[in-house]
Amino acid sequence: MKKPTAVICGASATGLGVGRDLGRQGIPVVFADFESFRPGFASRYASKQHKGIVADSEDELLDRLVVFAAQQEHKPVLFQTTDQMVLAVAEHRDRLEQHFRIADSTRPGIADVVTDKKRFYDLCCQYEVASPRTAFPKTADEALQLVEPFDFPVILKPIHGHLWRERLKGKKLLVAETIQEFHQIIDRFRADVHDLMIQEMIPGPEKNLWVGGLYLRQSDGEPGPVFVGRKLRQYPPGFGSASLADACWNETVRDLSVEFLRKIGYRGVCGTEFKFDERDQTYKMVEVNPRQTLWFALIGASNVPLNYYAYCDLAEQPLPALEEQRNGTKWLLFDKDLVSATKYFFTGKLGLISWLRSYKGIRVRAVWSWADLWPSFSIARTYLHRLRTRFSSSNK
Structure with missing residues:
Protein backbone atom coordinates (compact mmCIF):
# COMPACT_ATOMS: atom_id res chain seq x y z
CA MET A 1 0.00 0.00 0.00
CA LYS A 2 1.33 3.41 -0.96
CA LYS A 3 2.18 5.63 2.00
CA PRO A 4 0.43 9.00 2.26
CA THR A 5 2.61 11.92 1.19
CA ALA A 6 4.06 14.20 3.86
CA VAL A 7 3.64 17.85 2.90
CA ILE A 8 6.06 20.07 4.81
CA CYS A 9 5.20 23.77 4.95
CA GLY A 10 8.57 25.47 5.18
CA ALA A 11 11.57 24.32 3.13
CA SER A 12 14.24 26.01 5.27
CA ALA A 13 16.72 24.05 7.39
CA THR A 14 13.94 23.19 9.86
CA GLY A 15 11.70 21.67 7.20
CA LEU A 16 14.70 20.01 5.58
CA GLY A 17 15.39 18.13 8.82
CA VAL A 18 11.80 16.87 8.93
CA GLY A 19 11.95 15.84 5.27
CA ARG A 20 15.17 13.91 5.77
CA ASP A 21 13.78 12.02 8.78
CA LEU A 22 10.67 11.00 6.82
CA GLY A 23 12.41 10.42 3.50
CA ARG A 24 14.76 7.89 5.08
CA GLN A 25 11.66 5.89 5.99
CA GLY A 26 10.52 5.78 2.38
CA ILE A 27 7.77 8.36 2.85
CA PRO A 28 7.06 10.63 -0.16
CA VAL A 29 7.94 14.22 0.80
CA VAL A 30 6.72 17.44 -0.83
CA PHE A 31 7.87 20.86 0.38
CA ALA A 32 5.83 24.07 0.27
CA ASP A 33 7.23 27.57 0.75
CA PHE A 34 7.16 31.16 -0.46
CA GLU A 35 10.72 31.06 -1.84
CA SER A 36 11.94 28.49 -4.36
CA PHE A 37 15.61 28.71 -3.31
CA ARG A 38 15.02 27.12 0.11
CA PRO A 39 17.30 24.10 0.73
CA GLY A 40 14.47 21.60 1.19
CA PHE A 41 13.56 21.83 -2.50
CA ALA A 42 17.07 20.66 -3.41
CA SER A 43 17.01 17.62 -1.11
CA ARG A 44 17.28 14.10 -2.52
CA TYR A 45 14.29 13.25 -0.34
CA ALA A 46 12.01 15.79 -2.03
CA SER A 47 9.54 14.09 -4.36
CA LYS A 48 10.82 13.60 -7.89
CA GLN A 49 7.25 13.45 -9.17
CA HIS A 50 6.34 16.85 -7.79
CA LYS A 51 8.73 19.81 -7.82
CA GLY A 52 7.22 21.34 -4.71
CA ILE A 53 4.63 23.99 -3.98
CA VAL A 54 5.72 27.63 -4.26
CA ALA A 55 3.51 30.71 -4.01
CA ASP A 56 3.90 34.45 -3.54
CA SER A 57 1.23 34.86 -0.87
CA GLU A 58 -0.30 32.93 2.00
CA ASP A 59 -3.70 32.63 0.31
CA GLU A 60 -2.13 31.40 -2.91
CA LEU A 61 -0.07 28.82 -1.03
CA LEU A 62 -3.15 27.49 0.77
CA ASP A 63 -5.02 27.25 -2.54
CA ARG A 64 -2.17 25.30 -4.11
CA LEU A 65 -1.98 22.98 -1.12
CA VAL A 66 -5.66 22.13 -1.55
CA VAL A 67 -5.25 21.54 -5.28
CA PHE A 68 -2.29 19.24 -4.64
CA ALA A 69 -4.08 17.26 -1.92
CA ALA A 70 -7.16 16.77 -4.10
CA GLN A 71 -4.98 14.98 -6.66
CA GLN A 72 -3.63 12.44 -4.15
CA GLU A 73 -4.92 8.92 -3.65
CA HIS A 74 -4.65 9.26 0.15
CA LYS A 75 -4.98 12.32 2.37
CA PRO A 76 -1.46 13.78 2.82
CA VAL A 77 -0.05 14.45 6.29
CA LEU A 78 0.54 18.18 6.80
CA PHE A 79 3.45 19.54 8.87
CA GLN A 80 4.09 23.23 9.57
CA THR A 81 7.61 24.37 10.46
CA THR A 82 7.06 28.14 10.79
CA ASP A 83 4.80 30.17 13.07
CA GLN A 84 3.26 31.86 10.04
CA MET A 85 2.11 28.55 8.59
CA VAL A 86 0.98 27.20 11.97
CA LEU A 87 -1.33 30.20 12.35
CA ALA A 88 -2.46 30.09 8.71
CA VAL A 89 -3.40 26.42 8.97
CA ALA A 90 -5.17 27.03 12.29
CA GLU A 91 -7.19 29.87 10.75
CA HIS A 92 -8.20 27.80 7.71
CA ARG A 93 -8.37 24.44 9.46
CA ASP A 94 -12.01 23.72 8.52
CA ARG A 95 -11.11 23.90 4.86
CA LEU A 96 -7.74 22.17 5.02
CA GLU A 97 -8.71 19.19 7.16
CA GLN A 98 -11.06 18.07 4.40
CA HIS A 99 -7.94 17.37 2.34
CA PHE A 100 -5.12 16.79 4.88
CA ARG A 101 -4.36 14.91 8.07
CA ILE A 102 -3.56 17.70 10.54
CA ALA A 103 -2.46 17.51 14.18
CA ASP A 104 -4.98 18.67 16.78
CA SER A 105 -2.44 21.20 18.10
CA THR A 106 -2.86 23.24 14.92
CA ARG A 107 -6.23 24.67 15.84
CA PRO A 108 -7.60 27.89 17.30
CA GLY A 109 -7.29 27.87 21.07
CA ILE A 110 -3.94 26.10 21.00
CA ALA A 111 -1.76 27.34 18.12
CA ASP A 112 -2.73 30.99 18.49
CA VAL A 113 -2.35 30.90 22.28
CA VAL A 114 1.16 29.45 22.57
CA THR A 115 2.50 31.66 19.74
CA ASP A 116 1.15 34.76 21.50
CA LYS A 117 3.64 35.46 24.29
CA LYS A 118 1.15 37.30 26.50
CA ARG A 119 -1.44 34.54 26.34
CA PHE A 120 1.31 31.98 26.86
CA TYR A 121 2.52 33.86 29.96
CA ASP A 122 -1.06 33.94 31.25
CA LEU A 123 -1.21 30.15 30.85
CA CYS A 124 2.00 29.78 32.86
CA CYS A 125 0.47 31.88 35.64
CA GLN A 126 -2.83 29.98 35.47
CA TYR A 127 -1.13 26.60 35.88
CA GLU A 128 1.53 27.89 38.29
CA VAL A 129 4.42 27.12 35.96
CA ALA A 130 7.60 29.00 36.90
CA SER A 131 8.59 31.52 34.22
CA PRO A 132 10.71 34.69 33.99
CA ARG A 133 9.24 37.85 35.52
CA THR A 134 7.38 39.66 32.74
CA ALA A 135 5.39 42.86 32.20
CA PHE A 136 3.17 43.96 29.31
CA PRO A 137 3.02 47.73 28.78
CA LYS A 138 0.30 49.29 26.66
CA THR A 139 2.03 52.64 26.17
CA ALA A 140 5.54 54.07 26.26
CA ASP A 141 4.83 55.89 29.53
CA GLU A 142 3.53 52.69 31.11
CA ALA A 143 6.65 50.83 29.97
CA LEU A 144 8.83 53.31 31.87
CA GLN A 145 6.76 52.72 35.00
CA LEU A 146 6.62 48.93 34.73
CA VAL A 147 10.38 48.55 34.28
CA GLU A 148 11.18 50.25 37.61
CA PRO A 149 11.16 47.05 39.76
CA PHE A 150 13.36 45.16 37.26
CA ASP A 151 17.11 44.76 37.60
CA PHE A 152 19.11 45.60 34.49
CA PRO A 153 19.85 44.28 31.95
CA VAL A 154 16.29 43.49 30.79
CA ILE A 155 14.91 41.86 27.68
CA LEU A 156 12.27 43.27 25.34
CA LYS A 157 10.48 40.68 23.20
CA PRO A 158 7.76 41.04 20.57
CA ILE A 159 4.53 39.39 21.70
CA HIS A 160 4.02 38.16 18.13
CA GLY A 161 7.60 37.34 17.16
CA HIS A 162 6.97 36.28 13.55
CA LEU A 163 5.60 39.76 12.75
CA TRP A 164 8.81 41.47 13.88
CA ARG A 165 11.39 39.35 12.08
CA GLU A 166 12.25 41.93 9.42
CA ARG A 167 12.14 44.88 11.82
CA LEU A 168 14.60 43.21 14.19
CA LYS A 169 16.76 41.93 11.31
CA GLY A 170 16.55 38.30 12.36
CA LYS A 171 16.90 38.88 16.11
CA LYS A 172 14.33 37.35 18.46
CA LEU A 173 14.59 40.10 21.07
CA LEU A 174 16.32 43.28 22.21
CA VAL A 175 18.49 43.73 25.30
CA ALA A 176 18.62 46.95 27.32
CA GLU A 177 21.76 46.96 29.45
CA THR A 178 20.83 50.23 31.18
CA ILE A 179 17.80 52.41 31.78
CA GLN A 180 19.16 54.78 29.13
CA GLU A 181 19.18 52.00 26.53
CA PHE A 182 15.68 51.03 27.61
CA HIS A 183 14.51 54.60 26.94
CA GLN A 184 16.12 54.50 23.49
CA ILE A 185 14.38 51.24 22.55
CA ILE A 186 11.01 52.46 23.79
CA ASP A 187 11.41 55.71 21.82
CA ARG A 188 12.36 53.74 18.71
CA PHE A 189 9.25 51.56 18.89
CA ARG A 190 6.95 54.03 20.64
CA ALA A 191 4.01 53.37 18.30
CA ASP A 192 4.22 49.60 18.82
CA VAL A 193 5.06 49.31 22.52
CA HIS A 194 1.76 47.47 23.05
CA ASP A 195 3.26 44.52 21.13
CA LEU A 196 6.40 44.38 23.28
CA MET A 197 6.93 42.64 26.61
CA ILE A 198 9.51 43.42 29.29
CA GLN A 199 11.19 40.35 30.76
CA GLU A 200 13.88 39.74 33.34
CA MET A 201 17.17 38.31 32.14
CA ILE A 202 17.89 35.07 33.99
CA PRO A 203 21.65 34.93 34.60
CA GLY A 204 23.70 31.89 33.70
CA PRO A 205 25.49 30.29 30.74
CA GLU A 206 23.78 29.03 27.61
CA LYS A 207 24.20 25.42 28.74
CA ASN A 208 21.51 26.26 31.32
CA LEU A 209 19.03 26.49 28.44
CA ALA A 366 21.43 21.72 10.08
CA VAL A 367 22.03 21.59 6.32
CA TRP A 368 25.26 19.77 5.43
CA SER A 369 25.00 16.01 4.92
CA TRP A 370 27.20 13.69 2.87
CA ALA A 371 24.08 11.69 2.06
CA ASP A 372 22.19 14.79 0.84
CA LEU A 373 24.61 17.34 -0.60
CA TRP A 374 22.48 19.53 -2.85
CA PRO A 375 20.81 21.58 -0.08
CA SER A 376 24.27 22.82 0.99
CA PHE A 377 25.05 23.94 -2.56
CA SER A 378 21.65 25.63 -2.66
CA ILE A 379 22.51 27.59 0.50
CA ALA A 380 25.91 28.58 -0.93
CA ARG A 381 24.27 29.78 -4.15
CA THR A 382 21.79 31.85 -2.14
CA TYR A 383 24.59 33.52 -0.14
CA LEU A 384 26.47 34.37 -3.34
CA HIS A 385 23.32 35.82 -4.88
CA ARG A 386 22.72 38.01 -1.82
CA LEU A 387 26.33 39.22 -1.82
CA ARG A 388 26.09 40.08 -5.52
CA THR A 389 22.84 41.95 -4.92
CA ARG A 390 24.30 43.96 -2.04
CA PHE A 391 27.46 44.74 -4.01
CA SER A 392 25.43 45.89 -7.01
CA SER A 393 23.20 48.06 -4.81
CA SER A 394 26.17 49.70 -3.09
CA ASN A 395 27.70 50.65 -6.44
CA LYS A 396 24.58 52.35 -7.75
Whole structure:
Protein backbone atom coordinates (compact mmCIF):
# COMPACT_ATOMS: atom_id res chain seq x y z
CA MET A 1 0.00 0.00 0.00
CA LYS A 2 1.33 3.41 -0.96
CA LYS A 3 2.18 5.63 2.00
CA PRO A 4 0.43 9.00 2.26
CA THR A 5 2.61 11.92 1.19
CA ALA A 6 4.06 14.20 3.86
CA VAL A 7 3.64 17.85 2.90
CA ILE A 8 6.06 20.07 4.81
CA CYS A 9 5.20 23.77 4.95
CA GLY A 10 8.57 25.47 5.18
CA ALA A 11 11.57 24.32 3.13
CA SER A 12 14.24 26.01 5.27
CA ALA A 13 16.72 24.05 7.39
CA THR A 14 13.94 23.19 9.86
CA GLY A 15 11.70 21.67 7.20
CA LEU A 16 14.70 20.01 5.58
CA GLY A 17 15.39 18.13 8.82
CA VAL A 18 11.80 16.87 8.93
CA GLY A 19 11.95 15.84 5.27
CA ARG A 20 15.17 13.91 5.77
CA ASP A 21 13.78 12.02 8.78
CA LEU A 22 10.67 11.00 6.82
CA GLY A 23 12.41 10.42 3.50
CA ARG A 24 14.76 7.89 5.08
CA GLN A 25 11.66 5.89 5.99
CA GLY A 26 10.52 5.78 2.38
CA ILE A 27 7.77 8.36 2.85
CA PRO A 28 7.06 10.63 -0.16
CA VAL A 29 7.94 14.22 0.80
CA VAL A 30 6.72 17.44 -0.83
CA PHE A 31 7.87 20.86 0.38
CA ALA A 32 5.83 24.07 0.27
CA ASP A 33 7.23 27.57 0.75
CA PHE A 34 7.16 31.16 -0.46
CA GLU A 35 10.72 31.06 -1.84
CA SER A 36 11.94 28.49 -4.36
CA PHE A 37 15.61 28.71 -3.31
CA ARG A 38 15.02 27.12 0.11
CA PRO A 39 17.30 24.10 0.73
CA GLY A 40 14.47 21.60 1.19
CA PHE A 41 13.56 21.83 -2.50
CA ALA A 42 17.07 20.66 -3.41
CA SER A 43 17.01 17.62 -1.11
CA ARG A 44 17.28 14.10 -2.52
CA TYR A 45 14.29 13.25 -0.34
CA ALA A 46 12.01 15.79 -2.03
CA SER A 47 9.54 14.09 -4.36
CA LYS A 48 10.82 13.60 -7.89
CA GLN A 49 7.25 13.45 -9.17
CA HIS A 50 6.34 16.85 -7.79
CA LYS A 51 8.73 19.81 -7.82
CA GLY A 52 7.22 21.34 -4.71
CA ILE A 53 4.63 23.99 -3.98
CA VAL A 54 5.72 27.63 -4.26
CA ALA A 55 3.51 30.71 -4.01
CA ASP A 56 3.90 34.45 -3.54
CA SER A 57 1.23 34.86 -0.87
CA GLU A 58 -0.30 32.93 2.00
CA ASP A 59 -3.70 32.63 0.31
CA GLU A 60 -2.13 31.40 -2.91
CA LEU A 61 -0.07 28.82 -1.03
CA LEU A 62 -3.15 27.49 0.77
CA ASP A 63 -5.02 27.25 -2.54
CA ARG A 64 -2.17 25.30 -4.11
CA LEU A 65 -1.98 22.98 -1.12
CA VAL A 66 -5.66 22.13 -1.55
CA VAL A 67 -5.25 21.54 -5.28
CA PHE A 68 -2.29 19.24 -4.64
CA ALA A 69 -4.08 17.26 -1.92
CA ALA A 70 -7.16 16.77 -4.10
CA GLN A 71 -4.98 14.98 -6.66
CA GLN A 72 -3.63 12.44 -4.15
CA GLU A 73 -4.92 8.92 -3.65
CA HIS A 74 -4.65 9.26 0.15
CA LYS A 75 -4.98 12.32 2.37
CA PRO A 76 -1.46 13.78 2.82
CA VAL A 77 -0.05 14.45 6.29
CA LEU A 78 0.54 18.18 6.80
CA PHE A 79 3.45 19.54 8.87
CA GLN A 80 4.09 23.23 9.57
CA THR A 81 7.61 24.37 10.46
CA THR A 82 7.06 28.14 10.79
CA ASP A 83 4.80 30.17 13.07
CA GLN A 84 3.26 31.86 10.04
CA MET A 85 2.11 28.55 8.59
CA VAL A 86 0.98 27.20 11.97
CA LEU A 87 -1.33 30.20 12.35
CA ALA A 88 -2.46 30.09 8.71
CA VAL A 89 -3.40 26.42 8.97
CA ALA A 90 -5.17 27.03 12.29
CA GLU A 91 -7.19 29.87 10.75
CA HIS A 92 -8.20 27.80 7.71
CA ARG A 93 -8.37 24.44 9.46
CA ASP A 94 -12.01 23.72 8.52
CA ARG A 95 -11.11 23.90 4.86
CA LEU A 96 -7.74 22.17 5.02
CA GLU A 97 -8.71 19.19 7.16
CA GLN A 98 -11.06 18.07 4.40
CA HIS A 99 -7.94 17.37 2.34
CA PHE A 100 -5.12 16.79 4.88
CA ARG A 101 -4.36 14.91 8.07
CA ILE A 102 -3.56 17.70 10.54
CA ALA A 103 -2.46 17.51 14.18
CA ASP A 104 -4.98 18.67 16.78
CA SER A 105 -2.44 21.20 18.10
CA THR A 106 -2.86 23.24 14.92
CA ARG A 107 -6.23 24.67 15.84
CA PRO A 108 -7.60 27.89 17.30
CA GLY A 109 -7.29 27.87 21.07
CA ILE A 110 -3.94 26.10 21.00
CA ALA A 111 -1.76 27.34 18.12
CA ASP A 112 -2.73 30.99 18.49
CA VAL A 113 -2.35 30.90 22.28
CA VAL A 114 1.16 29.45 22.57
CA THR A 115 2.50 31.66 19.74
CA ASP A 116 1.15 34.76 21.50
CA LYS A 117 3.64 35.46 24.29
CA LYS A 118 1.15 37.30 26.50
CA ARG A 119 -1.44 34.54 26.34
CA PHE A 120 1.31 31.98 26.86
CA TYR A 121 2.52 33.86 29.96
CA ASP A 122 -1.06 33.94 31.25
CA LEU A 123 -1.21 30.15 30.85
CA CYS A 124 2.00 29.78 32.86
CA CYS A 125 0.47 31.88 35.64
CA GLN A 126 -2.83 29.98 35.47
CA TYR A 127 -1.13 26.60 35.88
CA GLU A 128 1.53 27.89 38.29
CA VAL A 129 4.42 27.12 35.96
CA ALA A 130 7.60 29.00 36.90
CA SER A 131 8.59 31.52 34.22
CA PRO A 132 10.71 34.69 33.99
CA ARG A 133 9.24 37.85 35.52
CA THR A 134 7.38 39.66 32.74
CA ALA A 135 5.39 42.86 32.20
CA PHE A 136 3.17 43.96 29.31
CA PRO A 137 3.02 47.73 28.78
CA LYS A 138 0.30 49.29 26.66
CA THR A 139 2.03 52.64 26.17
CA ALA A 140 5.54 54.07 26.26
CA ASP A 141 4.83 55.89 29.53
CA GLU A 142 3.53 52.69 31.11
CA ALA A 143 6.65 50.83 29.97
CA LEU A 144 8.83 53.31 31.87
CA GLN A 145 6.76 52.72 35.00
CA LEU A 146 6.62 48.93 34.73
CA VAL A 147 10.38 48.55 34.28
CA GLU A 148 11.18 50.25 37.61
CA PRO A 149 11.16 47.05 39.76
CA PHE A 150 13.36 45.16 37.26
CA ASP A 151 17.11 44.76 37.60
CA PHE A 152 19.11 45.60 34.49
CA PRO A 153 19.85 44.28 31.95
CA VAL A 154 16.29 43.49 30.79
CA ILE A 155 14.91 41.86 27.68
CA LEU A 156 12.27 43.27 25.34
CA LYS A 157 10.48 40.68 23.20
CA PRO A 158 7.76 41.04 20.57
CA ILE A 159 4.53 39.39 21.70
CA HIS A 160 4.02 38.16 18.13
CA GLY A 161 7.60 37.34 17.16
CA HIS A 162 6.97 36.28 13.55
CA LEU A 163 5.60 39.76 12.75
CA TRP A 164 8.81 41.47 13.88
CA ARG A 165 11.39 39.35 12.08
CA GLU A 166 12.25 41.93 9.42
CA ARG A 167 12.14 44.88 11.82
CA LEU A 168 14.60 43.21 14.19
CA LYS A 169 16.76 41.93 11.31
CA GLY A 170 16.55 38.30 12.36
CA LYS A 171 16.90 38.88 16.11
CA LYS A 172 14.33 37.35 18.46
CA LEU A 173 14.59 40.10 21.07
CA LEU A 174 16.32 43.28 22.21
CA VAL A 175 18.49 43.73 25.30
CA ALA A 176 18.62 46.95 27.32
CA GLU A 177 21.76 46.96 29.45
CA THR A 178 20.83 50.23 31.18
CA ILE A 179 17.80 52.41 31.78
CA GLN A 180 19.16 54.78 29.13
CA GLU A 181 19.18 52.00 26.53
CA PHE A 182 15.68 51.03 27.61
CA HIS A 183 14.51 54.60 26.94
CA GLN A 184 16.12 54.50 23.49
CA ILE A 185 14.38 51.24 22.55
CA ILE A 186 11.01 52.46 23.79
CA ASP A 187 11.41 55.71 21.82
CA ARG A 188 12.36 53.74 18.71
CA PHE A 189 9.25 51.56 18.89
CA ARG A 190 6.95 54.03 20.64
CA ALA A 191 4.01 53.37 18.30
CA ASP A 192 4.22 49.60 18.82
CA VAL A 193 5.06 49.31 22.52
CA HIS A 194 1.76 47.47 23.05
CA ASP A 195 3.26 44.52 21.13
CA LEU A 196 6.40 44.38 23.28
CA MET A 197 6.93 42.64 26.61
CA ILE A 198 9.51 43.42 29.29
CA GLN A 199 11.19 40.35 30.76
CA GLU A 200 13.88 39.74 33.34
CA MET A 201 17.17 38.31 32.14
CA ILE A 202 17.89 35.07 33.99
CA PRO A 203 21.65 34.93 34.60
CA GLY A 204 23.70 31.89 33.70
CA PRO A 205 25.49 30.29 30.74
CA GLU A 206 23.78 29.03 27.61
CA LYS A 207 24.20 25.42 28.74
CA ASN A 208 21.51 26.26 31.32
CA LEU A 209 19.03 26.49 28.44
CA TRP A 210 17.19 23.17 28.23
CA VAL A 211 15.01 22.16 25.29
CA GLY A 212 12.40 19.46 24.92
CA GLY A 213 11.07 17.85 21.77
CA LEU A 214 7.81 15.95 22.24
CA TYR A 215 4.93 14.35 20.43
CA LEU A 216 1.60 13.84 22.21
CA ARG A 217 -0.70 11.34 20.55
CA GLN A 218 -3.90 12.41 18.79
CA SER A 219 -6.05 9.71 20.39
CA ASP A 220 -5.38 10.29 24.09
CA GLY A 221 -2.95 13.21 24.46
CA GLU A 222 -0.37 10.98 26.11
CA PRO A 223 3.33 11.42 25.28
CA GLY A 224 4.94 9.26 22.63
CA PRO A 225 8.60 10.07 21.94
CA VAL A 226 10.20 12.64 24.26
CA PHE A 227 13.65 14.15 23.77
CA VAL A 228 15.62 16.46 26.07
CA GLY A 229 18.75 18.41 25.20
CA ARG A 230 20.64 21.63 25.82
CA LYS A 231 21.59 24.68 23.84
CA LEU A 232 25.37 25.07 24.01
CA ARG A 233 25.60 28.21 21.88
CA GLN A 234 23.09 30.50 20.19
CA TYR A 235 22.94 32.90 17.29
CA PRO A 236 22.77 35.82 17.77
CA PRO A 237 25.25 35.27 20.63
CA GLY A 238 23.56 34.97 23.99
CA PHE A 239 20.00 35.30 22.71
CA GLY A 240 18.49 33.58 19.73
CA SER A 241 18.16 30.19 18.12
CA ALA A 242 20.49 27.29 18.87
CA SER A 243 23.64 27.11 16.78
CA LEU A 244 25.19 24.23 18.77
CA ALA A 245 23.13 21.79 20.87
CA ASP A 246 23.49 18.36 22.40
CA ALA A 247 21.31 15.50 23.61
CA CYS A 248 21.32 15.36 27.41
CA TRP A 249 18.47 13.67 29.26
CA ASN A 250 16.87 15.61 32.11
CA GLU A 251 13.91 14.02 33.88
CA THR A 252 12.77 17.32 35.38
CA VAL A 253 12.56 19.04 31.99
CA ARG A 254 10.69 16.04 30.61
CA ASP A 255 8.16 16.05 33.45
CA LEU A 256 7.62 19.83 33.38
CA SER A 257 7.06 19.75 29.61
CA VAL A 258 4.62 16.83 29.66
CA GLU A 259 2.67 18.18 32.64
CA PHE A 260 2.17 21.62 31.07
CA LEU A 261 1.15 20.23 27.67
CA ARG A 262 -1.32 17.83 29.26
CA LYS A 263 -2.94 20.67 31.20
CA ILE A 264 -3.55 22.76 28.08
CA GLY A 265 -4.85 19.77 26.10
CA TYR A 266 -1.99 19.71 23.61
CA ARG A 267 -1.80 16.94 20.97
CA GLY A 268 0.91 17.04 18.33
CA VAL A 269 4.57 17.99 17.80
CA CYS A 270 5.97 20.48 20.28
CA GLY A 271 9.23 22.12 21.30
CA THR A 272 9.69 23.48 24.82
CA GLU A 273 12.45 25.61 26.31
CA PHE A 274 13.48 26.24 29.93
CA LYS A 275 16.24 28.26 31.58
CA PHE A 276 17.69 26.85 34.79
CA ASP A 277 17.82 29.70 37.30
CA GLU A 278 20.81 29.18 39.58
CA ARG A 279 19.48 31.81 42.00
CA ASP A 280 16.56 29.68 43.22
CA GLN A 281 17.46 26.34 41.58
CA THR A 282 14.31 26.23 39.44
CA TYR A 283 13.60 25.66 35.77
CA LYS A 284 11.77 28.64 34.25
CA MET A 285 9.66 27.96 31.17
CA VAL A 286 10.71 30.34 28.39
CA GLU A 287 8.58 29.28 25.43
CA VAL A 288 6.57 26.58 23.69
CA ASN A 289 6.67 26.10 19.91
CA PRO A 290 3.68 24.27 18.36
CA ARG A 291 5.88 22.80 15.63
CA GLN A 292 9.34 21.45 14.85
CA THR A 293 12.16 23.93 15.42
CA LEU A 294 15.61 24.37 13.89
CA TRP A 295 17.46 21.87 16.09
CA PHE A 296 14.89 19.05 15.75
CA ALA A 297 17.23 17.13 13.42
CA LEU A 298 19.19 16.35 16.61
CA ILE A 299 16.25 14.30 17.90
CA GLY A 300 16.33 11.67 15.17
CA ALA A 301 20.13 11.50 15.37
CA SER A 302 19.75 10.72 19.09
CA ASN A 303 17.72 7.56 18.51
CA VAL A 304 14.32 9.22 19.05
CA PRO A 305 12.07 8.84 15.95
CA LEU A 306 9.84 11.82 16.76
CA ASN A 307 9.04 13.00 13.22
CA TYR A 308 8.38 9.47 11.96
CA TYR A 309 6.22 8.69 15.01
CA ALA A 310 4.18 11.86 14.40
CA TYR A 311 3.68 10.90 10.76
CA CYS A 312 2.58 7.36 11.64
CA ASP A 313 0.15 8.58 14.29
CA LEU A 314 -1.44 11.11 11.94
CA ALA A 315 -1.50 8.65 9.03
CA GLU A 316 -3.03 5.96 11.29
CA GLN A 317 -0.17 3.56 10.61
CA PRO A 318 1.65 1.26 13.08
CA LEU A 319 3.73 3.31 15.51
CA PRO A 320 7.49 2.73 15.61
CA ALA A 321 9.09 1.26 18.72
CA LEU A 322 10.65 3.76 21.12
CA GLU A 323 14.11 3.25 22.54
CA GLU A 324 16.26 5.12 25.03
CA GLN A 325 17.64 8.48 23.96
CA ARG A 326 21.32 8.44 22.96
CA ASN A 327 23.02 11.17 25.01
CA GLY A 328 26.08 13.11 23.88
CA THR A 329 25.00 13.52 20.26
CA LYS A 330 25.54 17.07 18.98
CA TRP A 331 23.90 19.19 16.29
CA LEU A 332 25.56 22.15 14.55
CA LEU A 333 24.47 25.11 12.43
CA PHE A 334 28.01 25.88 11.30
CA ASP A 335 27.82 29.32 9.67
CA LYS A 336 25.85 30.85 12.56
CA ASP A 337 27.87 29.08 15.24
CA LEU A 338 31.10 30.31 13.69
CA VAL A 339 29.92 33.90 14.21
CA SER A 340 28.88 33.29 17.83
CA ALA A 341 31.97 31.29 18.77
CA THR A 342 34.24 33.91 17.19
CA LYS A 343 32.62 36.65 19.25
CA TYR A 344 33.01 34.64 22.45
CA PHE A 345 36.64 33.90 21.55
CA PHE A 346 37.60 37.54 21.02
CA THR A 347 35.76 38.67 24.16
CA GLY A 348 37.62 36.09 26.25
CA LYS A 349 34.55 33.95 27.01
CA LEU A 350 35.73 30.96 24.94
CA GLY A 351 39.24 29.58 24.68
CA LEU A 352 40.59 28.05 21.47
CA ILE A 353 40.90 24.54 22.96
CA SER A 354 37.38 24.71 24.41
CA TRP A 355 36.10 25.95 21.06
CA LEU A 356 37.61 23.01 19.21
CA ARG A 357 36.47 20.52 21.85
CA SER A 358 32.91 21.82 21.63
CA TYR A 359 32.65 20.27 18.16
CA LYS A 360 33.45 16.77 19.41
CA GLY A 361 30.47 14.44 19.06
CA ILE A 362 28.73 16.24 16.19
CA ARG A 363 26.64 13.69 14.30
CA VAL A 364 24.22 15.94 12.45
CA ARG A 365 24.29 19.41 10.91
CA ALA A 366 21.43 21.72 10.08
CA VAL A 367 22.03 21.59 6.32
CA TRP A 368 25.26 19.77 5.43
CA SER A 369 25.00 16.01 4.92
CA TRP A 370 27.20 13.69 2.87
CA ALA A 371 24.08 11.69 2.06
CA ASP A 372 22.19 14.79 0.84
CA LEU A 373 24.61 17.34 -0.60
CA TRP A 374 22.48 19.53 -2.85
CA PRO A 375 20.81 21.58 -0.08
CA SER A 376 24.27 22.82 0.99
CA PHE A 377 25.05 23.94 -2.56
CA SER A 378 21.65 25.63 -2.66
CA ILE A 379 22.51 27.59 0.50
CA ALA A 380 25.91 28.58 -0.93
CA ARG A 381 24.27 29.78 -4.15
CA THR A 382 21.79 31.85 -2.14
CA TYR A 383 24.59 33.52 -0.14
CA LEU A 384 26.47 34.37 -3.34
CA HIS A 385 23.32 35.82 -4.88
CA ARG A 386 22.72 38.01 -1.82
CA LEU A 387 26.33 39.22 -1.82
CA ARG A 388 26.09 40.08 -5.52
CA THR A 389 22.84 41.95 -4.92
CA ARG A 390 24.30 43.96 -2.04
CA PHE A 391 27.46 44.74 -4.01
CA SER A 392 25.43 45.89 -7.01
CA SER A 393 23.20 48.06 -4.81
CA SER A 394 26.17 49.70 -3.09
CA ASN A 395 27.70 50.65 -6.44
CA LYS A 396 24.58 52.35 -7.75
